[in-house]
Amino acid sequence: MLSRLNNTARLLTSSAVLALMLATAPQAFAATPADTLVIAWAIDDVITLDPAEAFEITMGEINGNTYDKLVSLDISDTSNVKPDIAESWTVSDDGKTFTFKIKPDLKFASGNPITAKDVAYSFERAVKLNKNPAFILQQFGLTGDNVADMAKATDDMTFSFTTDKAYAPSFVLNCLTATVGSIVDSVLVKEHEEPVTASDEYKFDTDFGNGWMKTHYAGSGPFKIRDWRANEVLVLERNENYAGEKPGLQRVIYRHIPESSAERLALENGDVDIARKLAPQDIDAVSKEDGIATDSAPKGTVYYISMNQKNETLAKPEVLEAMKYLIDYDAIGSTLIKDIGTIHQTFLPSGMFGALDENPYKLDVAKAKELLAKAGVPDGFSVTMDVRNVQPVSAVAESIQQSFAQAGIKLELIPGDGKQTLTKYRARNHDIYIGQWGTDYWDPNSNADTFASNPDNSDDTKTKTLSWRNAWDRPELTKESADALLEKDTTKRGDMYKDLQKKVLEEGPFAVMWQETEVAAFRKSVKGYKLGPTFDTNLLAPVTKE
Template sequence: MIRKRLFHSLLGLLLAATMLAGCSMGVEPPAENESPPPKAGAEGGTLVVARMSDATNLDPHFISTINAASVVHQKVYEGLVKRDANMVIAPQLALSWRQVNDLVWEFKLRQGVFFHDGTPFDAAAVKKTLDRVMDPKTASPRAAMFDKIKEVKIIDPYTVQFLLEKPFAPLLSILASHEGSIISPKAIDEYGRELSAHPVGTGPFLFRSWEPGRQIVLDKNPHYWGDQPKLDRVVFRVVADDTKRIALVENGEAHVAESIPVQDIERLSASNRLRVYRSEALGTEFIGFNVAAGPLRDLRVRQAISSAIETGAIIKGVYNNVGTQANSPLGPKVFGYSPSVKSYPYDLNKARELLAKAGYPNGFSIRMLTYDRNDRVMVAQVIRSQLKGIGIDARLEVVSYADFVTQIEKTRTHEIFVSGWGNATGDADYNQYNLFHTQGGGAGNSFQYSNPELDRLLDAGRVETDPAKRLAIYAKAQELELRDALLVPIRNLENLAVISTDIQGFSI
């Protein structure tokens, strides 16, 4: 009889990661012309993770999705710091750190660590990595995350300082994210822009191979500086079809399937071969308003629409009660979230009254944009039906994700949009500044909202070092965003996965 195996993991769905150290799994079915590995006991073997889509890039300075980051972050690559299971910043490649003053952060580095290619980890490697992402010639889409750093200064081989242009409180949260991964300086020189195909970090797993559209394979790092992983190999296998992905776990060809349709939860929960894993995620979903478009320029119109949408019905009818009622653009696990802010309550009479006062007693026609993801389309259809109750004809337009991003970030032709926002760092600044700041938000400010009071708060949140004061700042910011009806929060996201009953200790 095969013993139960332990699996400690963080599998990323939108900006988390998979920490496979301390795991032991079952066995991958043999590939063609490959002999089957021995059956795993408490240790060894191959973990097979079936996922909906492939990564697009494995270079931390060019990764733009959590789907890609979750393959290498905390597996192949590590940062100076990390977030622990309670979302608290903890040491990793840096043993300790301190703020010398508001503009200088100093990190004492771990000694005796080597990259997978044998290059020693030291202060020079940290500087090489950060200089690369900040260099305009690199043209990294993540460079803006580090734009407050003026210089990375080597104090001695295992001490490095970050000299800032101005105080920046979210620094540690960014260093703990995939953007903060430290890369082998030898690999940077050798591979350049081809680094995506040759990831080289310090983590518990070595990159072995990537067959685009099929699978990515990681092997155990026998020389890892920390606790040795108990897995020999991890395979991220791409299986786009929901039914086939789940079937792989049911028939023992895979151990984890992510993600899964919410409609199948009851059926899957009844299986004796697998179990459904659920946990609170960091992101939120919402209905956004372009406040510079047509009738939406009028606050009363936005308030009316907000009052006419019953988000509870959406969570139950579309998401099968997966996720919780959102009250803010931030999820409850994100630093800066305020439980006290409130969106407009569902009230059709109030909605009709507000529309009449705004000069639209008979309603109007408006365009509602989303992209071709089944649940988003279903949400938009429910909203369209609900808005008919106050005389608004929301004409639904479904486009590809690429076209959706182009419209809300570049052409700005959208009016109402159904969207969401993950959080890669666990800090409010990541959402708030990108989504709502007049200047800093740039393309991300799809609401086209500008408020000097909100800008002042978001600027203050970046420089305030007292956590309690930062929380108060972001509470006020969320109150402003909800007061001005920039969006209708729908739900806080929930992670879903199907895992083999042989797996224990699994977490996202």
């Protein structure tokens, strides 16, 4: 069977062959063709392909390789943005209106021309759909009622974007590098719009193509999305209409292989080209192989546990503090996340403007017991934690379960795939959640706005930050976070974010544990592969294979 797969793999453009590959056992893959890159990763967090709705780590990377935006992060200098489909831009004297000139002669993968009308439509549908990432645009005062006036095409090649306040221009531009800033093919998407009855989900009489876009592609990036099968595979294909330098590869296949040992075996056998979810021991092992190289990069991603304040026991300040003293950070750092993370306890990742590098907590069972006694639960209590079935998250959850038990806290782990745990978490139906947060754009507000701010704690609010997900409502921190956006003095603005981090560190329902160091192991036949500072800057267009 494996031999037959190897012979047929060169015809990978055939859907039948792809289906044959998917039908095999997880350890049995076809050998990778010369024009195809196969990446082993955990892609069970993919819920939708629509950039106006997608808000997960995997789709951040996919989107960064398949959609263009007005501007993109300059990975050679993350303090800057660079032109993408925008040729240039200006800011009005009052600091509120940004005018973008669109590059001429650009096309979507469909062949339709890219115009300012596509940009305006992309902004309008994102705001009106009001899915998870919409707040990134809505924070500038955009609503379903005014977006057509505040984000509009003034001619075919000019797009005007007006904000409600004079924010720092760098902040506005950085927000436009987020996934929600992706430009979609308005002609193609409109062909697939469906009428809907206005409801809690849709406030307007159209779905703006969201039903179709959940499983289809309408972009202009170097690759286009050809196929997605949940918890199995996601296939990209070269976009022949891409205006920039064409990718060196015909296609890229992401295989869902969440187990480190299975990834390692597939990589060593040559069945995959890149392994992206290796545990420390497997990284050590493959690094000794002659035909395998590694690359690593610190990411703007932090891992944390969060405690839902709707749970009366977890809402006690002493219980929150006790839990922060019941995590064995040293053991986690030296074993479970060795080489793939660094202990980090504040919500801004190191390397970002305003980051506070303080790690005051360590495992202290005696201290935790004192705090639990003060909270009126000296013998502990029972509680649940939702855990995504990937490493190192599962292993860290088990470590926390053991250290919690030392103070009498009985922690039940509830495993699930990425979609299951995220859906429950976003509905505020958890006790404790363990997960990761990747910055949406390279500005401290991206994390401050979600860890510290909660403008409306009601169940039906439109703004669902991480603070909201955990029912943590501190109006003074919400105000401080908003004020930091308008502070023009760079030093003062940085100090404001440091103050926010200290307060969330001490009082918040979050125990941030580590910052990710992403490691990719790849066969040396792969050339030009380099990890970026964010997942959407893990760029595939420069990659080739010998």
